Amino acid sequence: MHRSYRTFLGAAAVAAIAATVVSIAAVPASGTASAADEQPSAVESYSYPGADAILASDHVQLISGDGHILYKPCPVPETAGLIIVRSTDRIGSAGTGKVCFEVTGTVGHLVLKIPNVYAIRGDGSSGSAGHKLTAQLTTDTGAHTTVDVNPNGDTQVGIATTPPGDATTLLQLDASR
Structure with a gap:
């Protein structure tokens, strides 16, 4: 022992x-x-990949999300399957005031900042149902609203509503089935 x-x-x-x-x-x-x-943190920040390059080239500020709503160049002519956001600003890959997003899952979440938005189009068509989509917007005076977007058509917001409202900034998109 x-x-x-x-x-x-x-x-x-x-x-x-x-x-x-x-x-x-x-x-x-x-x-x-x-x-x-030191090792990098294993905690996911959910920051949007390539956001700085997209902001510099297309003037669209993408902040964070779950990876299921993706920024895409808008095709010409427009096609179903993409969410289309219209602004009076010269944004987007072609500078036309139009940006597109694709929902790649049954749910999606994206935090962004697009000023002077006047319409949001759902990703469906007359032949296929689009995602249920909500958009959170704010005005320059700080009035926040949440809008249910038509899954198969355009939803007017801000200055395009009747009667015309204040200019709005799109802050968030949430999609589900």
Whole structure:
């Protein structure tokens, strides 16, 4: 029993020395870990990939989402299967004031900022049902509204409503089946 106790103590001492050597080797010569040495966070930020490039080229601010509502260049002529947002600003890949989004799942969520929106078209057509879509908008005075978008047609918002309303900024799209 005395021999096994010594063996245990010896093994513990070797393990402690090895751990010390590994921890010393992991610290840079300055004694502090640099940001480049740290592992990236495993927490998903949900920030929109390529948002800076899209803002620079198409003047559309995409902030975050779940990855199921994707920004797409608008085809000519327009086709079903895409949400179409119209603005009086010269936005979009062609600068026509029109931007498109594709819902790739049964549900989708996108936080964005598109000023001067006057119409939102659902992604359905007369032959196929589109997603149920809600749009959150705000005015320059801070009045927030949530609008149910026609899944198979256009929904007028802001200055295009009757009577004409205030200019609106689109803040969020939520899609479901």
